[in-house]
Amino acid sequence: MEDLSLEPVTAANWRDCAALTVHPEQRRFVADVTHYLCMCHYGDVWSPLAVVRGRAVVGFVIWAVDDDGSRWIGGLVVDAAHQRQGIGREVVRRLRERLIAEPGTPNVALSYQPANTAARDLYLSLGFVETGETEEDEVVARWTAAR
Ligand SMILES: CC(C)(COP(=O)(O)OP(=O)(O)OC[C@H]1O[C@@H](n2cnc3c(N)ncnc32)[C@H](O)[C@@H]1OP(=O)(O)O)[C@@H](O)C(=O)NCCC(=O)NCCS
Incomplete structure (x- = not known):
């Protein structure tokens, strides 16, 4: 997917990020993008990225570094109008x-969340493995690069 890029959230694109929406039945699985943006701005843990395809913001994701050095991916949202095109996987x-x-x-x-079967299928198909850990009400999965 050559026209896809992960770009910094800036004064020029934050509104497009904040305007991203998911399908109504998916809303229980994620916070609003505005919530994630505030978490990134006012906290010192998470950093945001805009998912840009062509010139349009089609998604959003945040990442963080844990105490043990492991990196976390969170807040993944692909806009409802752009789902099922392979963007989330990419x-x-x-x-x-x-x-x-x-x-x-x-x-x-x-x-x-355990009920988020679309997300689970996506992550497990990419080689993430459930570890038995939980994070609040969510199942944790991890991926280690083959050496
Ligand atoms: C989960 C999400 C990010 C996937 O994004 P996407 O761009 O639609 O995903 P892709 O097109 O790359 O699909 C990858 C795989 O995810 C799974 N998947 C994605 N959407 C699905 C759906 N609606 N139903 C079932 N499986 C789905 C499938 O296994 C799919 O593989 P396939 O197309 O070969 O069947 C998107 O559905 C979304 O934003 N959901 C709402 C927010 C959310 O739940 N985020 C994750 C929080 S942990």
Whole structure:
């Protein structure tokens, strides 16, 4: 997917990020993008990225570094109008490659609600493995690069 890129959230594109919406039945699985943007801005843990296809913002994702060096991917949203085109898969694949390349990164982690079968299928198909850990009400899965 050559026209896809992960770009910094800026004064020029934050409104497009904030305007992203998911299908009504998916709303229980994620917070509003505005919530994630505030978390990134006012907290010191998470960093945001805009998912841009062509010139349009079609998705959003956040990432963080844990105490043990593992990198977390969170807040993944693909706009309802752009779902099922392989964007979510490409975003996770690209972001984890970028994160695992940082020195001292043992694995890449993420979490999802047990009922979020679309997200679970996506992550497990990419080689993430459920570890038995939980994060609040979510299941944790991790991916370690083959050595
Ligand atoms: C989960 C989400 C990010 C997937 O994004 P996407 O761009 O539609 O995903 P892709 O097109 O790359 O699909 C990848 C795989 O995910 C699964 N999947 C995605 N949407 C699905 C759906 N509506 N129903 C069932 N499986 C689905 C499938 O396994 C799919 O593979 P396939 O197309 O070969 O069957 C998107 O549905 C979304 O934004 N959902 C709402 C927010 C959310 O739940 N985020 C994740 C929080 S952990």
